[in-house]
Structures are given as C-alpha cells and as structure tokens.
Amino acid sequence: MSTVTTTGKSRSNAQMTFFVCFLAALAGLLFGLDIGVIAGALPFITNEFQITAHQQEWVVSSMMFGAAVGAVGSGWLSYRLGRKYSLMIGAVLFVIGSLCSAFAPNVEVLVVSRVLLGLAVGIASFTAPLYLSEIAPERIRGSMISMYQLMITIGILAAYLSDTAFSYSGAWRWMLGVITIPALLLLIGVFFLPRSPRWLASRGRHEEARQVLDMLRDTTEQAKAELDEIRESLKIKxxxxxxxxxxxxxxxxxxxxxxxxxxxxxxxxxxxxxxxxxxxxxxxxxxxxxxxxxxxxxxxxxxxxxxxxxxxxxxxxxxxxxxxxxxxxxxxxxxxxxxxxxxxxxxxxxxxxxxxxxxxxxxxxxxxxxxxxxxxxxxxxxxxxxxxxxxxxxxxxxxxxxxxxxxxxxxxxxxxxxxxxxxxxxxxxxxxxxxxxxxxxxxxxxxxxxxxxxxxxxxxxxxxx
Missing domain, CATH: 1.20.1250.20 (MFS general substrate transporter like domains)
Structure with a gap:
C-alpha cells in the first residue's frame, strides 16, 4: 500500500474514531441527564401541580418503567433494524420525550412523557455499548466502554448544575427541556455513523461489512483479518x-x-x-x-x-x-x-x-x-x-x-x-x-x-x- 493511501486511511480512521467518541459521550451523557434532572425539577413540579407524594413517585419512577420496556425490546430492535437505526430511534424518543416533558400541561402528560424518555434510555443503555464494542478499533474499545460509563455520571452532574442554574427562577420546564439540545446532537451524529460490521455480517452482507471495516481500520489487511474473526464468531449461534x-x-x-x-x-x-x-x-x-x-x-x-x-x-x-x-x-x-x-x-x-x-x-x-x-x-x-x-x-x-x-x-x-x-x-x-x-x-x-x-x-x- 502506498504512503498516500496509508495516510488517507489513517485520516479516515481518525475521523471515524472521533464520531465513535462523540456517540459514546452523547449517549452516556443523555442517559445521565435524564436520570439526574428530575431531582432538581421535582420540588417545583410538586408546587405547580400540587401533587401528592404518591404522584411524585410516579413522576420519578415512570421513566424506569419505560426503560425496562426499552431494554427488553432493544435486543429485538437492534437485531432486526441494526444498531445504528436503534440508536436513531432512541435519539428521536429523547427529543420527543424532552419536549413533551417541558410543555406538559398536567402531571398525567408529564408521566407519559417520562415513559417515552425511559424507552429512549432503555434503548441507549443496551445499544450504545453494544455498537461501540462492535465498531471501535481494538486499541480504544475498552476506553470507549469505560468513557460511556463515566459520561453517565458526568451527565448526572451536568443535570444537577443545570437544575441549580434554573432553580433561582423556578424554571422546571427549562430544566427538562434543555436536554433536547444534546438529544438533537445525538440524532445528527448517528446519521453520519456507519452500520455495525458485525450486524452486516450477521445478515449475510459481507461485502458491506468489508467496506465499513476498510473505512474504519488503518490497513486493508486489518479489515480482512477482523472480518474473518467476525465470520468465525458468528458460527456460534x-x-x-x-x-x-x-x-x-x-x-x-x-x-x-x-x-x-x-x-x-x-x-x-x-x-x-x-x-x-x-x-x-x-x-x-x-x-x-x-x-x-x-x-x-x-x-x-x-x-x-x-x-x-x-x-x-x-x-x-x-x-x-x-x-x-x-x-x-x-x-x-x-x-x-x-x-x-x-x-x-x-x-x-x-x-x-x-x-x-x-x-x-x-x-x-x-x-x-x-x-x-x-x-x-x-x-x-x-x-x-x-x-x-x-x-x-x-x-x-x-x-x-x-x-x-x-x-x-x-x-x-x-x-x-x-x-x-x-x-x-x-x-x-x-x-x-x-x-x-x-x-x-x-x-x-x-x-x-x-x-x-x-x-x-x-x-x-x-x-x-
């Protein structure tokens, strides 16, 4: 392979690594934001809607109900549609859930909106680490998964800081609605990501899998060797x-x-x-x-x-x-x-x-x-x-x-x-x-x-x- 070609492939690899990092950060950050944001918003929601302790519990726990459903369904979803489109569905649900939460006219709509957010969290918590493990180069795979976990805690902290900033004016709708911004960034980012080569190979689309790996890895030999490993592992059903x-x-x-x-x-x-x-x-x-x-x-x-x-x-x-x-x-x-x-x-x-x-x-x-x-x-x-x-x-x-x-x-x-x-x-x-x-x-x-x-x-x- 010529020096020019090798340099070109390395540059392509670096760009794709950036997108993988971007995805890891945003998916984990959104996960953490949605976990953390309700802590600061709940006292103001309680005052505005005059809700009981039991209703407060439903506002908090409705997201976890949605996440349980999302986690159960995401295995089937990522198998049928692939990791990329599963993440896209999750990002859309993050956007819709955040906007509906911010504009909720009553506690019932807020609970349903948080169920939607829960579905997004359930899909993201299953699909994002899976996608990262399948697409990241081996040398950064461990750090990508670790960064995803770390970004969850950073997302929680960011939610608390945002809540504190909005608490002086009691703007709980802004607390919930501001999450739309990173959700939209995630949605845009996913559009530019390739399909998982492992998923493509599992559907018999080996040539597409080879093209993705060729774009992701530094050399054609690395891409071919990894595709051979994927084919071997897929024999274990x-x-x-x-x-x-x-x-x-x-x-x-x-x-x-x-x-x-x-x-x-x-x-x-x-x-x-x-x-x-x-x-x-x-x-x-x-x-x-x-x-x-x-x-x-x-x-x-x-x-x-x-x-x-x-x-x-x-x-x-x-x-x-x-x-x-x-x-x-x-x-x-x-x-x-x-x-x-x-x-x-x-x-x-x-x-x-x-x-x-x-x-x-x-x-x-x-x-x-x-x-x-x-x-x-x-x-x-x-x-x-x-x-x-x-x-x-x-x-x-x-x-x-x-x-x-x-x-x-x-x-x-x-x-x-x-x-x-x-x-x-x-x-x-x-x-x-x-x-x-x-x-x-x-x-x-x-x-x-x-x-x-x-x-x-x-x-x-x-x-x-």
Whole structure:
C-alpha cells in the first residue's frame, strides 16, 4: 500500500474514531441527564401541580418503567433494524420525550412523557455499548466502554448544575427541556455513523461489512483479518431462550445476573439520585439554594469516586471492592438514619450528616455502580450472552422503578430514620450475598468462566482457574 493511501486511511480512521467518541459521550451523557434532572425539577413540579407524594413517585419512577420496556425490546430492535437505526430511534424518543416533558400541561402528560424518555434510555443503555464494542478499533474499545460509563455520571452532574442554574427562577420546564439540545446532537451524529460490521455480517452482507471495516481500520489487511474473526464468531449461534429452558447451569448465570442488578438498585443509591433535595431538607438544609448546591456536590463526588473503581477493579478484584463498598454504604446509611432519629439540630450535625451521605455515594461509585455491570457481562456464556444481559438489564430498571416508587411512601409510613436503616440493613445483607454467591473474575478469561459455569461449579467458584 502506498504512503498516500496509508495516510488517507489513517485520516479516515481518525475521523471515524472521533464520531465513535462523540456517540459514546452523547449517549452516556443523555442517559445521565435524564436520570439526574428530575431531582432538581421535582420540588417545583410538586408546587405547580400540587401533587401528592404518591404522584411524585410516579413522576420519578415512570421513566424506569419505560426503560425496562426499552431494554427488553432493544435486543429485538437492534437485531432486526441494526444498531445504528436503534440508536436513531432512541435519539428521536429523547427529543420527543424532552419536549413533551417541558410543555406538559398536567402531571398525567408529564408521566407519559417520562415513559417515552425511559424507552429512549432503555434503548441507549443496551445499544450504545453494544455498537461501540462492535465498531471501535481494538486499541480504544475498552476506553470507549469505560468513557460511556463515566459520561453517565458526568451527565448526572451536568443535570444537577443545570437544575441549580434554573432553580433561582423556578424554571422546571427549562430544566427538562434543555436536554433536547444534546438529544438533537445525538440524532445528527448517528446519521453520519456507519452500520455495525458485525450486524452486516450477521445478515449475510459481507461485502458491506468489508467496506465499513476498510473505512474504519488503518490497513486493508486489518479489515480482512477482523472480518474473518467476525465470520468465525458468528458460527456460534445465540440460543438464549432454548438454552435457558434446557440448561440449569445457564439458568444459574441468568439468576445471578438478576440478583446482582437487584443488589445494585436496593443499595439505595438511586434514592439519593432522584430525591437528593428532599434528603438535604431532612438533614436540616431548608433553603432551595442549599438543597440544590448540595445536590451538585452529590453529583461531583459520584463522578470523582468512579475513578476509584477504575483504579481498583483490576488490582483488588471484584469481590473485595464490592464488600468494601457495601460496608461503606451500610455505615453511611446507618449513621444517617441514627442522626435523623436523634435529631439534626446544630450546624455541625448538619454537615456531619452530609459527610455520611457523601461517604455512601463514594461507597457506591467505587463498587456496585460500575462493577455490577462488569460482572453481569462476564458471567454469561457466549451462546446466551444477549439473553442473559437483556434479562439482567430489564430487572435493573424494574428494581430501579420499585425503589423510586416506594421511597416517599416509606418516609411517610416508617419515618426517615427507619427508612435509612432499612437500606443500611440491605447493604449488610449484600455483603453476605457477595461472600456466598459472587465469583471473583479478576484475570480470568471469559472462556474459563464459561467452562466452570457449565461444568456445574458453585457460582462463587466459577472465576477459579
């Protein structure tokens, strides 16, 4: 290949890498924005529509209901239409949902609008990492997936900052509507992206797959070698449902993935994400400004603590990091509940309560937040990976919805102290479940994990050599 041609291909490769990064950032950012934005908007929505605590829970949890439906349907959608057009549908739903939320004349329309946003989030949370893993060059594939996860936390922080800026005028419609801008950018960006070469090959469109890879990779030889690998891997047919019915060992992996997602959600982290201003109110910070800036600090700590997980996961391993994280969360929630039981009267007590809250967030962001997703992708055998991850992702959003739909009811029926004690007790239970059931998968190949699982080894031992 001539120098000119090689230079031209490298330039094309660099441009496509930029678009992949752009997509990763925007899809993750939108995911985080839609999770975080409701925390700041909810107090103003409550005042304008005069809604009950139960209706507030529906406003929050309706998005998670839509996300569960979107996650279940996105597997079929990405298979039939391809990853690119699935992302396009998600982007359109982000735009429609954001606009309808901003112009909602009543709480019923707002709930339906948030279901639409949930569908978009469900599609994005399934399809974006899948597309990135299939289209990004091997040298940046890991960093792209990691950046996607990081951008979710940055999106949450950006939503909190936006909410705080609009809170001075009480402009909750702008809080919800401003998300339309990155949603439109995502939609425009997806138009310029190529189809997934793996999806094209799976439909027998090998020449198109070769052309895409030729555009993406530095040399024609790299493109040809990767297409050969894709063809080889496609010989292993996905047989999720039939495998689930026929193989008890695969069922164990699916159930473990579901349990992991339930554990992640019932730590209580999303209670903090969705109801942060309410919790700061309980901690004695009465003014809207204090509550909103407290929420921003929550988002910032969440972003920074995610880097702890990135640094520890391959050094300490999954299990030690999870156990430490659950312990930190249990202590944070337990002490916070105890302080609310005693009464938070002094300024020093208020700030100590905030410190406990931030300690809880560090515990989550360094452990259960990212590591549950890592484990769920590692424990599923290749033949049933799509099915297993679809099941666990859908359960994540269902559990998320249950948490969002019950917190205010628990506060009203149990009281704030007992509510936080419940979450502290759950985190202690999760330490036990981690010891008894969760495997250590550090430095173990996916093929070895699969062999151990299918040979009938105990779940906690499927990460052994």
């Amino acid at each position: 996905q047989g999720g449902w039939s495998l689930f019915k026929d193989n008890k060992n695969f069922r164990r992996a699916v159930y473990l993935g579901i349990l992991l997602q339930v554990m992640q959600q019932f730590t209580g982290m999303n209670v903090i994400m969705y109801y942060a201003p309410k919790i700061f109110d309980l901690a004695g910070f009465a003014s809207t400004s204090q509550q909103m800036w407290g929420t921003v600090i929550v988002g910032l700590v969440n972003v920074l603590a995610t880097f702890i997980a990135i640094g520890l996961v391959d050094r300490w391993g999954r299990k030690p990091t999870l156990k430490l994280g659950f312990l930190v969360m249990a202590v944070g929630m337990g002490v916070l509940g105890t302080m609310m039981n005693i009464g938070i009267a002094s300024t020093a007590a208020q700030y100590f309560a905030v410190l406990m809250l931030l300690m809880f967030i560090v515990g989550f962001a360094m452990s259960a937040g990212p590591l549950i997703w890592v484990l769920c992708s590692e424990i599923q055998p290749l033949k049933g990976r799509d099915f297993g991850i679809t099941c666990s992702t859908a359960v994540n959003w269902i559990a998320n919805m249950i948490v969002g739909a019950t917190f205010l009811t628990m506060l009203n029926s149990l009281g704030s102290a007992h509510t936080f004690w419940v979450y502290a007790a759950l985190n202690l239970l999760f330490i036990v479940l981690t010891i008894v059931l969760i495997p250590e998968t550090k430095n173990i190949s996916l093929e070895q994990i699969e062999r151990n699982l299918m040979s009938g080894k105990a779940l906690r031992d499927i990460g052994s050599r």
